[in-house]
Amino acid sequence: MKPGQLCSQCKGKGMCGLPRCPVMERFHSSVRVKPSDSYMGGAPSVFVGAHGYPKVTGGPLLIGESDNPEIWVEKAYTIDDIVGVRSRTIRGNTAGASRGADAMQEIALSATPLDVEVAFTRPVAFDLRFDGTIAPVGLTGDMRKIDVLDNAKTPRPVDRAVSDTDLLAADAVWDLYRDGVGVHQVSQLLSAGLLGKQRKVVPTRWSITATDDMLGKACKTVVSRNSALDEYLVFAATLHGNTIVCILTPGDFRYEMIEHWQAGSMWGGHAGAIMTDGESRKGKKGYSPIAGAYYSARLAVLDYLRTAGRSARAIVIRSVAGSYWAPLGTWVIREAARQAMAQPPTTFEDLSGAKAFATAILGNSTWEHHSTLLTEIKTQKTLFDYFS
Structure with a gap:
């Protein structure tokens, strides 16, 4: 397996054989919390681990500031800002996620962080875990007791749904x-x-x-009920070293994502790594090998089409640069794609113009050789072609 492919699949699991993952090392150096067996302060959200499911551990995330990615974007947090927040965040655990379940639900229901008081069985410790989907957390502690000091401020739509x-x-x-x-x-x-x-x-x-x-x-x-686009559109934006380029072409909805970790990027190794996946009008078969990023980017594209009242065939290319040195979670892809779709698109009369423009933004044509949908669009005619 090539180095880039190994890194893109390992994501900090130690497959390279190094004593400590370089990315984990940078998180570790950001920790500024003294070990303590108690905590009093904000609990903005909850976290439930996947290990050992259905017997899971879960509890509140403990940090005196927001951990909502949408707010991070609004406040223009840098990667270092976010790493600083997550390195200081404590993951409070209760075995079976049962003891303290009421507290977890209160925290999840509230539109604003709740103040809590927590007693741990021992001082909290550094225990970084990440997989590319969740925003990593630096510290963890088994909770002996948790008391919620506020009342949850539950939005009316949340109250109705719950x-x-x-x-x-x-x-x-x-x-x-x-x-x-x-x-x-x-x-x-x-x-x-x-x-x-x-x-x-x-x-x-x-x-x-x-x-x-x-x-x-x-x-x-x-x-699926909307009319098709009658032109070719290209959208683009970059967030935290993640460049998202989206090409929309006339037709009923199809979707393909190409994820390119550049050479020298976090999971790209020396040669770079590329993964692709897509779906037809009938839907997605199985879980995407691109993991959560696939679904996050798809939502942003579909949101645009829903709002615009149109359907289209969509090719999304995610190009990840070396400046994206910490795996912050799939929210980065969702927000980068949202920013791209919020920009005024560049319009073209044909596919070749849109393709050339996308390639110019990305700086290379590597993505073209990995796109199945691009070939399909080139070879299959639509009603738009017959009336153009």
């Missing part, structure tokens, strides 16, 4: 999103076991991708 035990989880997620509840809180509610008919605590990394997937499917149902 109270309706006959509402399917997918419908609850869609209703919340349309009512203006952000993806971050929706995934928190799902993780804390507060949505759907058969409610259970869900690992956070699963709830993040499930939320993006369910919202994407709901958007796709709307988009």
Whole structure:
């Protein structure tokens, strides 16, 4: 296996054989919290681990500031800013995620961070874990006791969705999103076991991708009824070293994502690494090898098409530079794609112009050789072709 492919699959699991992952080392150097067996302060969200599922550990994330990625983007946090926040964040654990479940649910329900008082069984310790989907957390501690000192400020749409035990989880997620509840809180509610008919605590990394997937499917149902674009559009934006380029072409909805870790980037190794995946009008088969990034970018594209009242075939290229030195989670891809789709697009009359422009933004044509949808668009005619 090539070095770039190894890094892109390892993501800090130690497959390279080095004593400590260089990325973990930089997180470790950012820790500024003295070990303590107690905590009093803000609990902005909850975290449920996936290891050992269905017997999981979970609890609050403890930090005296917001951990909502949408706010990080709004405040223009740098990677170092975010790493600083996450390195100081404590993951409070309770075995089985049962003791302290009421506290977890109160925290997930609240639109604002709640103050809590926590007693740990021993001083908190550095225990960094990341997989590319979740935003990593630097510290962890097993909780002996937790007391919530505030009352949850629950938005009305959240109260309605949580109270309706006959509402399917997918419908609850869609209703919340349309009512203006952000993806971050929706995934928190799902993780804390507060949505759907058969409610259970869900690992956070699963709830993040499930939320993006369910919202994407709901958007796709709307988009499938829209009329097709009558031109070729290219959107682009860069966030934290992640450049997103989206090409929209006339036709019914198709989607393909190409993820390119540049040579020398975090998971790119010396030669770089590329992964691709896509879906037809009928939908996605199986879980994407690109993991959560696939669903996060798809949601942003479908949101644009839903709002614009159009359908299209979409090719999304994610190019990751060396400046993206810390795996911050799939929210980066979602927000980068949202920023791209929010920009006025560059318009072209044909595919060749759109393709050339996308290649110019990316700085190379590597993506073209890995695109199946590009070949399909070139060879298959649409009604637009017959009337142009």
